[in-house]
Amino acid sequence: xxxxxxxSLKPYNSFGIDARARYWGRFRSLNELEELVAVSxxxxxxxxxxxxxxxxKDFPGTVLRNEITGIRLVxxxxxxxxxxxxxxxNWHRFVLDCLAKGYAGLxxxxxxxGSVGAxxxxxxxxxxxxxxxxxHSLQAWHLAEKKLYTFNLTDCGFGYRESVFKQEYRDQxxxxxxxxxxxxxxxxxxxxxxIEQELEKMQVTDLSAKIISDAVIRIRSSKLPDxxxxxxxxxxxxxxxxxxxxxxxxKKSNPGIQGYATANGQIKIAAGWLIEQCGxxxxxxxxxxxxxxQALVLVNYGKASGKEIFSLSEExxxxxxxRFTIRLEREVNxx
Ligand code: EPU
Numbered sequence: 001x002x003x004x005x006x007x008s009l010k011p012y013n014s015f016g017i018d019a020r021a022r023y024w025g026r027f028r029s030l031n032e033l034e035e036l037v038a039v040s041x042x043x044x045x046x047x048x049x050x051x052x053x054x055x056x057k058d059f060p061g062t063v064l065r066n067e068i069t070g071i072r073l074v075x076x077x078x079x080x081x082x083x084x085x086x087x088x089x090n091w092h093r094f095v096l097d098c099l100a101k102g103y104a105g106l107x108x109x110x111x112x113x114g115s116v117g118a119x120x121x122x123x124x125x126x127x128x129x130x131x132x133x134x135x136h137s138l139q140a141w142h143l144a145e146k147k148l149y150t151f152n153l154t155d156c157g158f159g160y161r162e163s164v165f166k167q168e169y170r171d172q173x174x175x176x177x178x179x180x181x182x183x184x185x186x187x188x189x190x191x192x193x194x195i196e197q198e199l200e201k202m203q204v205t206d207l208s209a210k211i212i213s214d215a216v217i218r219i220r221s222s223k224l225p226d227x228x229x230x231x232x233x234x235x236x237x238x239x240x241x242x243x244x245x246x247x248x249x250x251k252k253s254n255p256g257i258q259g260y261a262t263a264n265g266q267i268k269i270a271a272g273w274l275i276e277q278c279g280x281x282x283x284x285x286x287x288x289x290x291x292x293x294q295a296l297v298l299v300n301y302g303k304a305s306g307k308e309i310f311s312l313s314e315e316x317x318x319x320x321x322x323r324f325t326i327r328l329e330r331e332v333n334x335x
Contacts (some may be wrong), residue, residue, distance in 0.1 A: 242326060
């Protein structure tokens with residue numbers, strides 16, 4: 001374990017942006033993290049899978065990569081298994097490991113890029129399930145106080161792609177391990193249209209967590225670019241939540257608009273649809289582009305810089321705002 005200098009971050013971010021870190025190190029335990037933090041130059045960035053960020057310039061301080069691994073059953077009761085996974089575990093490998101052991105609940109979240117430690121930060125979600133639905137608690141280390149804290153469900157302040165770790169505690173904690181509350185008797189979430197259609201195509205008769213996972217993998221592979229082939233960070237923007245009156249207003253001239261009622265009576269609309277209506281789907285300028293099968297995803301076809309991807313995202317935000325009076329928010333963290 002040692003610090004390296006002037007390292008390319010290209011292998012460590014799923015966008016494949018060739019920014020450089022002034023200092024770079026990896027840690028495989030809390031002890032190693034403490035040792036590295038003690039000699040780190042600020043600013044400090046803790047990296048997991050690097051699948052939800054965009055570097056728009058070289059990083060002037062220290063980047064530390066969380067590589068702590070380990071998965072264990074820590075407790076069980078009549079209905080649940082409590083599984084603790086270290087933050088450096090790859091998310092999808094963890095999902096597959098749970099499915100193989102018969103722990104249900106993560107199947108809809110299959111094939112999401114990134115690490116276990118990143119999963120609570122933005123409350124990852126897909127196909128009708130969010131991390132908060134399976135979350136029990138997490139352990140995090142406070143960088144300034146050098147102290148361990150346990151966060152339970154309410155402490156995390158989960159919302160749509162949100163948590164306290166993106167807001168008031170941003171950059172203050174390093175998540176070390178997450179405990180998930182998984183099911184002994186699975187409850188399947190197949191209501192999301194794309195899953196229903198895929199299960200039909202697969203001619204499924206006996207539902208299982210593994211089959212749902214297979215269906216999700218098929219959907220994601222058909223719509224979302226594989227970051228090991230084409231650089232991307234999944235959805236670049238959040239789906240905006242608007243008032244019902246604005247929704248009705250837009251619907252008058254755009255009858256095709258997609259919207260889903262949220263718990264508080266507002267309407268969540270598909271940002272991919274808004275972007276597509278503005279003509280961006282499949283657009284490419286240099287190596288920066290808007291993915292041709294899912295307009296919510298921005299891609300790096302090879303040598304795009306973070307600045308080029310960022311400026312494409314600016315153009316998209318402006319054009320959606322001009323046409324629909326809705327300002328898209330980025331979901332990806334910008335550095
Ligand atoms: N749509 C379009 N054009 C597009 C893309 C989408 O019209 O180019 C419309 C489609 O008609 C579709 C609707 O938008 O009915 C929803 O599309 P999709 O099911 O692909 O989901 P999404 O709302 O675009 C969200 C998440 C994804 C998650 C999927 C499935 C966000 C920001 N994104 O995308 O999460 O996989 O739902 O649950 O909430 C991610 O966060 O990185 C991510 C990929």
